[in-house]
Amino acid sequence: MKLNRRELIAASASTGALMGLGLGLGTTFAANNNLITRAVPASGENLPVIGIGTNRWVAGGTAEETAGLRNALRTFNELGGRVIDTAPAYRTSETVLGILIEELDIRDAFFLATKVDRAGTEEGIARMEDSLTKLGTDQLDLMQVHNMRDADNQLETMFDWKDKGLLRYVGITTSRVDQFAEMERLMNAFPLDFIQVNYSLGEPQAAERILPTAIDRKAAVLVNRPFGRGRLFKKVADVSLPAWAAGFDCSSWAQYMLKYVVAHPAVTCAIPGMTKAKHVEDNMGAGKGRLPDSAQRKQQEELFASL
Numbered sequence: 001m002k003l004n005r006r007e008l009i010a011a012s013a014s015t016g017a018l019m020g021l022g023l024g025l026g027t028t029f030a031a032n033n034n035l036i037t038r039a040v041p042a043s044g045e046n047l048p049v050i051g052i053g054t055n056r057w058v059a060g061g062t063a064e065e066t067a068g069l070r071n072a073l074r075t076f077n078e079l080g081g082r083v084i085d086t087a088p089a090y091r092t093s094e095t096v097l098g099i100l101i102e103e104l105d106i107r108d109a110f111f112l113a114t115k116v117d118r119a120g121t122e123e124g125i126a127r128m129e130d131s132l133t134k135l136g137t138d139q140l141d142l143m144q145v146h147n148m149r150d151a152d153n154q155l156e157t158m159f160d161w162k163d164k165g166l167l168r169y170v171g172i173t174t175s176r177v178d179q180f181a182e183m184e185r186l187m188n189a190f191p192l193d194f195i196q197v198n199y200s201l202g203e204p205q206a207a208e209r210i211l212p213t214a215i216d217r218k219a220a221v222l223v224n225r226p227f228g229r230g231r232l233f234k235k236v237a238d239v240s241l242p243a244w245a246a247g248f249d250c251s252s253w254a255q256y257m258l259k260y261v262v263a264h265p266a267v268t269c270a271i272p273g274m275t276k277a278k279h280v281e282d283n284m285g286a287g288k289g290r291l292p293d294s295a296q297r298k299q300q301e302e303l304f305a306s307l
């Protein structure tokens, strides 16, 4: 079942799902200052190294689904999280986020990133206008060309929108190694503020050319699939976290995987997909304390290769 924004609000209101957590409208939450931040090269703006991916933020309208996502978003905000990655391709994700951000009245706390995934100038403009409407804002922090579809064309529009103040930053995304050559071409052809790429202990290929090129081109880097779409957890299901992980303030496998990613000097922010508050709490812990140094990262890789 797919609901539009108005229908979702009605469904949520009728069940009381969005107000059922003891949080009133207008609630604001203090940012947690203990999170590690990284500067966006284009501006110097600091962002916490752990964000949130929302490609599974699908709410068909049931009270349980919406309440769970609201709790995850509230927890993310309470723990100082800022970067939210969504896309029109993620079914109800933009719509649900727009509703929850409005109801919690915390738009200013977030750095909202979405994507355009259409070929053709008019089609791209219509898609971006729709994202602004669904997310309930007149300016997006970051617009990205999803999987670089029709990128040369879409980027022309996006830089125009940036000039007009409708977007703060412009970027491109992929999660496929076979698109890395095209990503490198675009990084060299355009003054991109951001790139978004898959990088993890299970998919380390971006470290070969993409991440060094991002440093050279002064592009901020969002990392998608830091858990290999969750598959990396299967590898460690029956394995104890090594005692030496405490040497970089790591107390779970999720933190082990995320700290590996954000310790890379090119990485600005990892955006693990998470729909549950308990996962948000665990993952935000990766944005605190010490990060692994290069010798410890090597140790992390060797352990993972041995599993």
Ligand SMILES: NC(=O)c1ccc[n+]([C@@H]2O[C@H](COP(=O)([O-])OP(=O)(O)OC[C@H]3O[C@@H](n4cnc5c(N)ncnc54)[C@H](OP(=O)(O)O)[C@@H]3O)[C@@H](O)[C@H]2O)c1
Residues within 6 Å of the ligand: 052, 053, 054, 055, 056, 085, 086, 146, 147, 173, 174, 175, 196, 223, 224, 225, 226, 227, 228, 229, 230, 231, 233, 254, 271, 272, 273, 274, 275, 276, 278, 279, 280, 282, 283
């Ligand atoms: N081409 C692109 O532009 C592109 C492609 C892929 C992804 N992305 C973006 O990147 C984001 C991340 O990628 P992804 O979501 O596909 O994969 P991922 O982040 O590697 O893995 C997400 C999975 O890990 C689980 N998880 C999260 N934290 C956990 C924890 N602490 N312990 C145990 N399990 C945990 C999640 O469960 P729960 O959901 O149950 O919390 C979910 O099943 C996406 O949401 C999307 O925003 C962009």
